[in-house]
Amino acid sequence: MSESAAKRGWIVGLTGASGAAYGVRLVERLLDMAYPVHLLITDAGWRVLKEELDWDAAKRAATIETKFAGRNARATYYPIQDIGAAVASGTFRVNGMVVAPCSMGTLAAIAHGLSDNLLERAADVTLKEGRKLVLVPRETPLHAIHLENMLKLARMGVSIVPASPGLYHRAQTVEELVDFMVGKTLDSMGIDHELYRRWGEGSPHDEAE
Known part of the structure; x- marks a missing residue:
């Protein structure tokens, strides 16, 4: 990781799809690797954080500060309707953006160039600036x-x-399944990690067999 890439950091968005743990774990790993995170959470995303992880959605900025304290970089939280925030401009330099989990509504908005909130605008900017955009959709079944x-x-x-x-890799816990997906996401971002053992490296549970 170059020093300039670390300083630029990543935009991470969480939406109303189930799977809030994917986004939270991704933010944790990026911060631990000293990448600053610019965090965007839709109103529906806050609802899922409350339902799935018992996060306090009433005190949003304070909750973010508490949840991601004490790591190697800082998570900066932006209210979803703050269209004037730094990440809404292409002149604000970041490595790219990840939306995890990504709802079908947000995915559709990005696909059609809508900018009805800061997350959608940030994704639109990411595309127009030719930066890396990674979406982690969580929906099933899928229609046309x-x-x-x-x-x-x-x-x-x-x-x-x-x-x-x-x-x-024969995961034994939900956390290991989450780490697998976060690892695949980091792969798409071009970031090295050790969150799971790759095919051919053996199972983490071989020693117990």
């Missing part, structure tokens, strides 16, 4: 519109990383 929107984005160079963790 979902698939057409993903295809449209993939043809534009967006990395689509469906939240479908592999089982070959």
